[in-house]
Amino acid sequence: MEMIKTLSGLNWAIVALNLCGTLVFGLMSENLRFTLVAFAAALVVSAPHAYLAVSVEKGRARLLQTIVAVLWLFAFPIGTAAGAFALWVCWSGDSRQVFDDGEAGHPPVMEPKADARDDDTPPPRAARLSRRELDVANAPTERKPVLRGSRPPPKRRG
Numbered sequence: 341m342e343m344i345k346t347l348s349g350l351n352w353a354i355v356a357l358n359l360c361g362t363l364v365f366g367l368m369s370e371n372l373r374f375t376l377v378a379f380a381a382a383l384v385v386s387a388p389h390a391y392l393a394v395s396v397e398k399g400r401a402r403l404l405q406t407i408v409a410v411l412w413l414f415a416f417p418i419g420t421a422a423g424a425f426a427l428w429v430c431w432s433g434d435s436r437q438v439f440d441d442g443e444a445g446h447p448p449v450m451e452p453k454a455d456a457r458d459d460d461t462p463p464p465r466a467a468r469l470s471r472r473e474l475d476v477a478n479a480p481t482e483r484k485p486v487l488r489g490s491r492p493p494p495k496r497r498g
Contacts, residue, residue: 343429344396344438347405350422351393355386402430402439 362382366375392408395401405426412423429435 341434341438343432343435344399347426347429348393348397350426351389351396354422355389355393358382358386358389399438402436406430 359379359382362378363375366378369375388404388408392401392405396405409423409426409430412419412426414420415423430439
């Protein structure tokens with residue numbers, strides 16, 4: 341589990357290095373257009389790594405991480421070390437079981453019951469009660485229920 345969190349952190353570090361490095365080198369250039377294009381390209385390159393970081397931490401995306409790790413192997417020397425570590429994490433015994441189960445320490449997702457409704461949705465028409473029935477149902481047992489129309493109308497001011 342710790343190796344999976346480390347691999348996720350490695351992906352987030354690559355995202356941060358891509359964006360910060362591009363921003364620094366882009367600001368060193370006097371051409372604003374170059375800076376914006378380079379930063380947009382860094383966002384495009386960093387987006388899969390951000391997705392990968394989130395997915396790996398949840399115990400998914402082993403195949404995508406393996407493909408990215410193989411591509412990292414060609415970036416000698418740091419990429420080779422990162423790629424080898426990523427392949428080791430993805431296919432080692434403990435991590436492999438976590439990826440196969442699809443859960444990295446997270447509780448299982450509870451499915452809602454079939455009869456459960458949101459508070460916003462009204463009950464079905466047959467289950468709706470009239471105002472009088474609601475007054476009777478909600479009345480305390482010690483007192484006589486107040487029925488609709490039993491109160492005198494308010495006096496008009498005039």
